[in-house]
Amino acid sequence: MRHTGVVKFRSQSSEAPTSAPLHPVDGDHHGDTRSAIVRLLLESGPVTAGHIGQQLGLSAAGVRRHLDALIEAGDAQANAAAAWQQEGRGRPAKRYRLTAAGRAKLEHTYDDLASAAMRQLREIGGDDAVRTFARRRIDTILAGVEPVDDASRGEEIEAAADRIADALTGAGYATTTPRVRGPLSGVQICQHHCPVSHVAEQFPELCEAEQQAMSDVLGTHVQRLATIVNGDCACTTHVPLVPER
Numbered sequence: 227m228r229h230t231g232v233v234k235f236r237s238q239s240s241e242a243p244t245s246a247p248l249h250p251v252d253g254d255h256h257g258d259t260r261s262a263i264v265r266l267l268l269e270s271g272p273v274t275a276g277h278i279g280q281q282l283g284l285s286a287a288g289v290r291r292h293l294d295a296l297i298e299a300g301d302a303q304a305n306a307a308a309a310w311q312q313e314g315r316g317r318p319a320k321r322y323r324l325t326a327a328g329r330a331k332l333e334h335t336y337d338d339l340a341s342a343a344m345r346q347l348r349e350i351g352g353d354d355a356v357r358t359f360a361r362r363r364i365d366t367i368l369a370g371v372e373p374v375d376d377a378s379r380g381e382e383i384e385a386a387a388d389r390i391a392d393a394l395t396g397a398g399y400a401t402t403t404p405r406v407r408g409p410l411s412g413v414q415i416c417q418h419h420c421p422v423s424h425v426a427e428q429f430p431e432l433c434e435a436e437q438q439a440m441s442d443v444l445g446t447h448v449q450r451l452a453t454i455v456n457g458d459c460a461c462t463t464h465v466p467l468v469p470e471r
Contacts (some may be wrong), residue, residue, distance in 0.1 A: 259284065263292050264301070264324070269400060269418050271459050272305060272321035293322055301328030323459055329423070337424040344429050353431075360435035367397045368439055377445035380411075380467035386444050387413045387465055397421070410466070415440065417461040420454045427455050437463060 262282050266273065270281075279289045296302035304320040348356050371389045374382050384405070391401040400419040406412045426432045433453060440463060441448045448465050452458035 259288070260292050260295070263289070264296070264328070267296075267302060267322060267324045268329070269402070271323035273323075274319040274321055276319060278322075296328065301325060301331065326457065329419070329454070340422070340425045341428055344425060356429060356431050357435065360429070360431040361439065363432070364435050364439040368393050368443060371443055373443045374445040383444055383446060383465060383467055384413050387415055390440060390443060391415055406464070410464075412464050412466045414451070415448075415463040415465060417454070417463075418459070420461060423454045430455075433461070436461075440465075 259282070263278055266278055266281055270277070275286060275289045275293060278284070278293075279286050282289075293302060293304070297304060301324060302322055303325050304322050306320060344356065344359075347359060351358075368390060371386070371393050374386045376382055384403075387403050391403045394401040394415075394417060398419065398421040399417040401415060401417045403413050403415055406414060420426065422432055433450070433455065437448060437450050444465055446466065448463050450461070451464050452460060452462040454461050
């Protein structure tokens with residue numbers, strides 16, 4: 227539908243960050259630093275200024291200067307942390323995320339053309355044509371992903387989720403796969419960027435086809451918990467893991 231090489235991240239498990247910067251940047255390069263912060267907000271937001279500084283090797287003052295500029299431009303926003311997000315004593319640190327306007331600046335300019343083409347497709351072929359196109363599109367993205375042979379084996383589902391994330395990342399979706407432990411054990415496929423989000427606002431068939439394709443590859447039911455179209459930070463799909471016997 228459009229060029230998708232926008233932002234790429236490899237899939238990863240949710241692990242505690244190391245003390246060393248994961249994405250060090252040279253603070254002398256103003257534009258590079260700002261871009262690195264935007265990428266981190268895209269991939270990991272909402273996050274604290276302290277987390278950004280730790281990941282990028284920047285001072286707290288430097289991070290806040292860039293965040294203030296992004297907020298003033300309407301590209302980012304600060305939210306008060308929830309009680310459960312407080313770390314240690316004192317006032318909970320604010321958490322920062324990209325706004326819809328900030329995300330839009332990462333997009334290319336093909337949305338109007340793509341939306342017009344989809345409208346024409348619906349006029350010519352009806353809703354079935356749109357659904358068929360949406361499914362063929364995601365099937366093409368996941369074409370090289372080996373499906374799960376035995377859905378009763380949790381490790382196979384986890385591995386397949388990682389393969390899906392890699393394929394989606396290759397298509398511009400900046401996807402990670404954090405693990406969820408506890409009673410609702412599972413893996414979450416988190417798409418931190420959607421190259422077709424503006425089109426999907428008008429054609430939810432794109433999102434529906436993605437969810438069904440993931441379910442087919444994984445051999446199990448999956449549940450969409452959040453979507454960028456609805457204003458969330460990421461499109462999050464929960465994949466339950468069957469307990470090993």
